[in-house]
Amino acid sequence: MHRFNRAFMILVVLLFILLAAMTAPAQTFRNLVYFDGSNGSNSGYGYAGLVQGTDGYLYGTTPEGGANDGCGAAGCGTVFRITPGGVLTTLYSFCGQSGCVDGLNPFSGLVEGADGDFYGTTNSGGGLGNCAPDGCGTVFKITRNGDLTTLHKFDGDDGAWPWGALIRGSDGNFYGTTVIGGPSCGTVFKITPDGTLTTLYGFCANGDCTDGANPGGGLIEGEDGSFYGVTSQGGITTCLHAKGSLGCGTVFRITPSGTLTTIHKFNFTDGAGPSGGLVQGSDGAYYGTTELGANKGCDDGFSSCGTVFKITPGGPLTTLYRFCSEADCADGYWPLAGLVQGTDGQLYGTAYRGGTGFGCTLGCGTVFRITTAGALTTLYSFPYGGPYGPAAPLIQDTNGIFYGTTIYGGSQNCNSGCGEIFALFESLGPFVKTEPVFGRAGGQVRILGTDLTGAMSVTFNGTGATFTVVSPSLITTTVPAGATTGTVQVVTPGGTLSSNIPFRVIQ
Numbered sequence: 001m002h003r004f005n006r007a008f009m010i011l012v013v014l015l016f017i018l019l020a021a022m023t024a025p026a027q028t029f030r031n032l033v034y035f036d037g038s039n040g041s042n043s044g045y046g047y048a049g050l051v052q053g054t055d056g057y058l059y060g061t062t063p064e065g066g067a068n069d070g071c072g073a074a075g076c077g078t079v080f081r082i083t084p085g086g087v088l089t090t091l092y093s094f095c096g097q098s099g100c101v102d103g104l105n106p107f108s109g110l111v112e113g114a115d116g117d118f119y120g121t122t123n124s125g126g127g128l129g130n131c132a133p134d135g136c137g138t139v140f141k142i143t144r145n146g147d148l149t150t151l152h153k154f155d156g157d158d159g160a161w162p163w164g165a166l167i168r169g170s171d172g173n174f175y176g177t178t179v180i181g182g183p184s185c186g187t188v189f190k191i192t193p194d195g196t197l198t199t200l201y202g203f204c205a206n207g208d209c210t211d212g213a214n215p216g217g218g219l220i221e222g223e224d225g226s227f228y229g230v231t232s233q234g235g236i237t238t239c240l241h242a243k244g245s246l247g248c249g250t251v252f253r254i255t256p257s258g259t260l261t262t263i264h265k266f267n268f269t270d271g272a273g274p275s276g277g278l279v280q281g282s283d284g285a286y287y288g289t290t291e292l293g294a295n296k297g298c299d300d301g302f303s304s305c306g307t308v309f310k311i312t313p314g315g316p317l318t319t320l321y322r323f324c325s326e327a328d329c330a331d332g333y334w335p336l337a338g339l340v341q342g343t344d345g346q347l348y349g350t351a352y353r354g355g356t357g358f359g360c361t362l363g364c365g366t367v368f369r370i371t372t373a374g375a376l377t378t379l380y381s382f383p384y385g386g387p388y389g390p391a392a393p394l395i396q397d398t399n400g401i402f403y404g405t406t407i408y409g410g411s412q413n414c415n416s417g418c419g420e421i422f423a424l425f426e427s428l429g430p431f432v433k434t435e436p437v438f439g440r441a442g443g444q445v446r447i448l449g450t451d452l453t454g455a456m457s458v459t460f461n462g463t464g465a466t467f468t469v470v471s472p473s474l475i476t477t478t479v480p481a482g483a484t485t486g487t488v489q490v491v492t493p494g495g496t497l498s499s500n501i502p503f504r505v506i507q
Contacts, residue, residue: 028425029367029380031387032086032403034410035418039090040078041065042419046407047275047336048109048165049393050082050421051118052433054448055144056473058082058395058403059118061106065418066093071134074414076104077122079142082421084399091146100125102150103138108218109165109392110142111174113193117141119151119174121162126153129160129181136160136181139174139191151195154178158199159187164218164277166191167227170436171256175200175227177215185213185234185246188227188254200258204246209234211262212250217277217338219254220286222313223438223506226253228263228286230274235265239272248272248293251286251311264317268293271307271319276338276393279347280437281372282501286311287320287347289335294322298333298354298362305333306351308370320374329354331378332366337393339370340402343431343500346371348379348402350390359384367394367404367424380424382406387420396500398449398473400428432475432490432497438504439479445503447475447490454493460503461486479505 035041040062050060058081065075067090076095082088094104103122110118119141126135136154139162154160159178166176169190178187182202191197203213212231219227231250233239239248248266251274266272271290278286290307298305305324311317323333332351339349347370355363355378364382367390382388387409394404402424409417432449439445447458447467452475458467460483467477475490488499 030423030425031420032423033082033088033421034387035062035065035420036411037065037075037413037418038067039065039088040080040418041075041414042405042407043074043414043416044407045105045107046405046419047107047163047391048405049337050395050403050405051110051112052395052397052448053112053118053144054116054446054474055471056084056450058084058397059110060405061109061120063105063107063123066090068093068095070095070100071104071125076100077106079106079110079118079120079146079148081144084397084401086421088421092142092148094122094125099127100134101127101153102148103140104134107163111166111168113141113168114172115193117143119166121166121176123161123163126150128153129156131156131160137162137178139166139195139197152191152197154181156181158182158197159189163216167219167221169221169227169256170225170439175219177217177219177229179214179216185209186215186231188215188219188229188258188260190256201254201260203231203234209246211260212252213246216275220278220280221436222280223504224313226255228253228278228313230278230288232273232275232291235262236267239268249274249290251278251288251317253313263315264311266290266293268304270294270317271309272304275336279339279341281341281347282345283372284313286313287339287372289338289349291334291336294319295324298324298329305329306335308335308339308347308349308374308376310372321370321376323351323354329362330356330381331376332363332368336391340394340396341501342396342402342426343400343428348394348396350392350394350404352389352391355381357381357383357388360388364388365390365406379426385409387417387422394424396428398431398433400430401425430497431500432488433500434488434503437501438506440506441479441481441483443479445477445479447477447488448473449475449490449497451494452490452492455490457491459489460505
């Protein structure tokens with residue numbers, strides 16, 4: 001009897017190991033939160049990514065849903081906070097004021113200011129201008145407790161429909177774009193933390209839009225002090241895709257004073273219609289996606305399937321990957337969002353359609369990984385019936401996990417589901433990230449991380465720095481004299497944490 005029990009236990013253990021091995025790959029993806037309308041909804045317009053706050057939580061917006069219905073039955077949008085484990089708190093529901101003067105439909109994500117508050121935009125509302133019925137959009141500030149202040153209301157002449165997220169510049173001001181307004185086809189603007197807005201550039205002012213049109217993605221600041229972004233139209237005036245009557249889109253550079261240089265004009269064969277922002281890789285080059293262009297196997301052959309590209313600060317552009325390169329588009333197509341570079345040096349992103357999930361035309365979307373040389377791996381295909389249709393960029397939390405959102409699926413309180421927040425586990429360990437990612441000796445730097453309590457040292461490429469542990473998720477420091485470009489490391493009781501990308505010391 002004793003032998004039988006022992007043999008039985010060995011068999012049980014072996015079966016457990018086998019089952020664990022069989023199910024391990026499925027554990028790389030996890031649904032965290034389903035939006036249900038009352039706590040927000042991404043339905044149709046969920047392009048906003050998440051941002052990690054210095055308190056260790058993730059923050060974001062939904063374009064619809066929430067407690068107020070002044071803009072329609074679908075709701076007017078929310079600002080929310082979520083723990084890395086998936087507990088969501090709604091901080092604010094838009095259209096809480098008569099006439100929606102506080103804004104509605106926040107399409108873009110948030111950015112944290114030096115004051116610890118978050119700054120963002122709404123695509124409409126505010127009550128000004130000729131943008132029917134509620135206004136041309138707003139810029140707002142919101143505290144961690146949900147107290148919202150409207151900093152600026154667009155009136156059309158100074159821009160309308162801000163779509164991409166704001167960026168906090170090294171000068172402490174915020175920079176962003178509007179899709180339309182200004183002279184005609186969108187603007188680049190600067191706004192101070194107290195709400196003074198300056199229009200830096202208006203697209204299509206020359207009448208032919210060769211400088212670009214409709215800048216939908218956000219900006220990124222380069223170490224040269226200029227900002228880099230994309231326009232979804234403009235540039236070369238002949239474009240084959242449906243949205244391209246003004247051109248296939250551009251990549252541009254703009255100085256803080258408003259001098260714009262067009263770096264690249266897409267021509268359809270190298271991509272078209274970039275709608276996500278750029279990311280600067282550890283090699284100093286910029287990486288991005290185009291929604292359309294290149295291969296045509298994803299639809300009727302007119303709009304095409306999209307690309308991943310690389311461009312240096314002065315050009316030229318290299319097309320790294322053309323989606324729908326597989327006959328059934330299992331690799332995805334229509335990458336609406338930008339990319340993020342993981343701690344493994346590879347780039348991670350989403351495609352709105354494609355993959356192996358059934359029920360959608362040629363698939364319901366994917367999460368992918370791509371090397372800086374262009375080798376793409378599909379990590380997850382969204383199934384129809386569950387949440388699907390990812391359209392926002394991923395974020396890698398300092399715990400090593402990637403987080404993202406979908407537009408559809410989940411709760412059926414919305415027409416096609418209200419979307420979700422998901423987590424993707426790629427076996428990448430904890431790390432620290434610096435804000436900003438470059439600076440001069442003596443410059444202030446925030447270091448975000450996980451379990452930073454008791455940190456014993458901070459070094460910039462081996463040069464020690466003085467620092468203060470503000471919380472378990474935040475250290476403040478200054479760039480030490482003599483520091484050189486390289487990895488920032490924080491030694492904690494739990495081990496040494498390294499920065500996800502090299503910190504660039506500029507002179």
